[in-house]
Amino acid sequence: MSNGAAAANGSSTPTHTPSQRYLSTRGEDTGLSFEDVVLKGLASDGGLYIPEAIPAAEGWESWKDLSFVDLAFNVLSLYISPSEIPADDLKDIIRRSYATFRSDDVTPLIHLQDNIHLLELFHGPTFAFKDVALQFLGNLFEYFLVRRNAGKEGRDRYHLTVVGATSGDTGSAAIYGLRGKTDVSVFMLHPKGRVSPIQELQMTTVLDPNVHNLAVTGNFDNCQDIVKALFADPDINSTHKLGAVNSINWARILAQTVYYFYSYFSLARQNPDSFKIGDKVRYSVPSGNFGDILAGYFAFRMGLPVDKFVIATNENDILDRFWKTGRYEKQPAYGAAAEGGLPADGVKAHEDGVKETLSPAMDILVSSNFERLLWFLAYEFASSAGMDDEWTKKQAGQEVATWLGDLRRKGGFGPVYRDVLDAARRTFESERVSDPQTVEAIRTTYMSVGYVLDPHTAVGVEAAKRSLERAPEGTKIVSLSTAHPAKFAGAVTLALQGEEGFEFGKKVLPKEFVGLEEREKRVRDVANDWRAVRELVREEVEGEKTEGR
Numbered sequence: 001m002s003n004g005a006a007a008a009n010g011s012s013t014p015t016h017t018p019s020q021r022y023l024s025t026r027g028e029d030t031g032l033s034f035e036d037v038v039l040k041g042l043a044s045d046g047g048l049y050i051p052e053a054i055p056a057a058e059g060w061e062s063w064k065d066l067s068f069v070d071l072a073f074n075v076l077s078l079y080i081s082p083s084e085i086p087a088d089d090l091k092d093i094i095r096r097s098y099a100t101f102r103s104d105d106v107t108p109l110i111h112l113q114d115n116i117h118l119l120e121l122f123h124g125p126t127f128a129f130k131d132v133a134l135q136f137l138g139n140l141f142e143y144f145l146v147r148r149n150a151g152k153e154g155r156d157r158y159h160l161t162v163v164g165a166t167s168g169d170t171g172s173a174a175i176y177g178l179r180g181k182t183d184v185s186v187f188m189l190h191p192k193g194r195v196s197p198i199q200e201l202q203m204t205t206v207l208d209p210n211v212h213n214l215a216v217t218g219n220f221d222n223c224q225d226i227v228k229a230l231f232a233d234p235d236i237n238s239t240h241k242l243g244a245v246n247s248i249n250w251a252r253i254l255a256q257t258v259y260y261f262y263s264y265f266s267l268a269r270q271n272p273d274s275f276k277i278g279d280k281v282r283y284s285v286p287s288g289n290f291g292d293i294l295a296g297y298f299a300f301r302m303g304l305p306v307d308k309f310v311i312a313t314n315e316n317d318i319l320d321r322f323w324k325t326g327r328y329e330k331q332p333a334y335g336a337a338a339e340g341g342l343p344a345d346g347v348k349a350h351e352d353g354v355k356e357t358l359s360p361a362m363d364i365l366v367s368s369n370f371e372r373l374l375w376f377l378a379y380e381f382a383s384s385a386g387m388d389d390e391w392t393k394k395q396a397g398q399e400v401a402t403w404l405g406d407l408r409r410k411g412g413f414g415p416v417y418r419d420v421l422d423a424a425r426r427t428f429e430s431e432r433v434s435d436p437q438t439v440e441a442i443r444t445t446y447m448s449v450g451y452v453l454d455p456h457t458a459v460g461v462e463a464a465k466r467s468l469e470r471a472p473e474g475t476k477i478v479s480l481s482t483a484h485p486a487k488f489a490g491a492v493t494l495a496l497q498g499e500e501g502f503e504f505g506k507k508v509l510p511k512e513f514v515g516l517e518e519r520e521k522r523v524r525d526v527a528n529d530w531r532a533v534r535e536l537v538r539e540e541v542e543g544e545k546t547e548g549r
């Protein structure tokens with residue numbers, strides 16, 4: 001499969017290159033514009049949007065000294081036609097999105113130890129990597145809505161009803177990206193009692209009238225399923241324009257692609273003697289919904305020299321099991337949980353199969369973005385038949401629809417064809433990191449270099465170390481640091497309590513989090529029932545529209 005995999009297919013958007021037109025992974029929606037897919041979020045056939053072709057980043061080497069904002073403009077313009085967003089407007093959206101970050105580098109790279117560098121992605125407003133995409137997406141929604149609503153009044157205005165699911169971080173990042181914006185209501189579903197106390201406070205202390213926090217009796221996957229059920233419901237879709245902030249929204253993946261390029265150039269700048277532009281780098285990515293690592297895959301397919309992506313999972317290890325067995329199954333047929341009862345490392349497994357770990361944002365049973373990778377793997381497999389591009393794409397869409405149908409009906413699919421698995425293994429490898437190993441990674445990192453890792457980042461660092469043991473001598477790895485440690489006080493304190501010089505309040509806690517628990521909160525409990533959520537959404541949006549917001 002080449003970088004510019006597609007030829008133009010006679011789509012309805014002739015001013016767009018193939019990488020600026022979008023199709024659904026399940027094959028039924030094609031030829032959509034960037035604005036269409038950003039506002040729709042999820043395709044009507046239940047699939048996720050992907051560009052019809054991955055563009056080659058021609059001359060990417062010359063981007064090496066660009067600021068984050070200028071680099072972002074170069075990357076994003078390959079996927080967004082200037083006929084949709086003129087260049088100056090896109091530059092302005094990007095500039096405003098990253099002006100809210102506490103670091104001039106936006107996503108600074110630091111040397112951790114040996115050949116491991118950390119890509120710090122938590123310098124945005126909510127101290128999590130999600131801000132990189134959600135600050136941008138919030139401004140993008142606003143841009144499209146202002147344009148659509150020019151000269152319109154009252155009920156003629158396009159009102160976006162954002163519904164999202166969070167295991168902790170997407171929620172606050174989306175809320176901070178959208179709070180107070182005109183013509184948008186935000187409904188954020190989190191699993192009640194299964195996000196960290198700081199994460200919960202970050203969401204529930206935002207009192208803007210357009211923000212609604214819903215605590216669902218259930219797990220993250222139940223929240224994600226409710227969101228998908230709402231998108232699939234013709235009833236609410238005819239009365240409300242639903243919008244997505246989860247990584248099912250293509251703009252989330254696209255914005256995250258930028259920091260793979262940026263970190264690559266930072267690595268070259270910081271290591272002039274041992275890493276040159278053109279050398280291959282390895283990335284370790286703490287993974288749950290597979291969005292962050294998929295953004296890296298796009299950067300790689302655009303031409304960034306990457307030797308491997310390491311998928312780092314916690315004990316909710318559906319991805320790790322896929323890479324080991326070729327089977328994608330909610331319930332493991334092998335490994336700790338299959339050995340009967342609680343696994344040896346003592347993690348609590350809920351009846352629903354999701355384990356409650358020290359890295360709760362990754363407590364996810366089914367990784368929604370894996371579907372996008374599956375499409376590219378299926379496309380590559382189908383292209384060996386030597387048919388034309390239209391046939392090949394159709395075939396890929398059908399294959400994905402069959403796999404996802406089996407996942408829904410039978411709880412899993414696979415083993416996939418050997419060639420598909422081999423292709424997945426050429427670009428990715430995987431590691432599963434248990435809670436005790438996570439604690440140990442936080443402790444040993446602190447003891448050796450004095451750096452405090454958050455538990456998700458620790459999963460990535462532990463996987464990075466294991467991967468380097470297999471890698472060719474001198475390989476450099478960038479491990480993604482996806483959240484600030486202060487968001488996960490329990491895990492960090494468990495690992496570091498009593499260690500010399502460690503004091504959570506002084507060493508870890510940023511001033512922005514002090515006093516959060518004293519603030520007023522707003523949250524509603526809801527059952528794990530998508531119809532009940534639908535009625536609540538209707539009621540609230542009606543109220544907002546009546547008040548003219």
Ligand SMILES: Cc1ncc(COP(=O)(O)O)c(C=O)c1O
Pocket residue numbers: 128168169170247286287288289290291292293361362456457482483
């Ligand atoms: C802190 C943190 N790390 C890692 C992840 C996993 O990222 P992804 O879901 O994109 O795989 C998440 C949640 O998405 C997260 O919040």
Ligand SMILES: N[C@@H](CCOP(=O)(O)O)C(=O)O
Pocket residue numbers: 165166167168169170171245246247248288289291361362
């Ligand atoms: N870990 C996420 C779960 C939602 O994933 P998303 O990237 O698809 O929004 C979270 O913290 O909410």
